[in-house]
Amino acid sequence: MARFAQQTAVSPDRSRSEIEQTLLRYGAEQFLYGWSGNAAMIGFSYKGRTVKFRLPLPARDDPKFTETPARGRRRSNETQIALWEQACRQSWRALCLVIKAKLEAVESGITTFEDEFLAHFVLPNGQSVGGYILPKLQLAYANRNVALLPNESEFAGSVKK
16 A cells, blocks of 8 residues: 655655644644654644654665665665655655644544544653553553553542542
8 A cells, every 4th residue: 555645745844834834723832843863753732732743754774775675785875865855755744644634623523632632642741641551551451451540549649539
């Protein structure tokens, strides 16, 4: 199956700018962008919620860029860079699509902001809700334990009775 925007010519800068403009149009209050290593990050605030998307980017030395698939021959530096840049453009376009689609679904009343962005909400400790709950969910499924809610000690001081 072909990947979305696999052949796009839209630069990562233009996609990032489009994401920022989309967030503004839908009422975001803050926006930030950064990168470290092989990942970029988009963050924004909306109605008192802080949301963060981590965008994994391909490593330049990934064999799919450095070697031909059939025989594993080394590609030229120019070809490696061109393939890597194309993969980065595709990733940015996909993130742009996801954010637009989620915001439009919320705006159209199909779903809620919380339902669409919950996994990407940033907790007070800086961790995402998804990063917090996913290991617990995996453990629950591995143990066939459907009780996903933490015990009271995990919420000590954060839940008012």
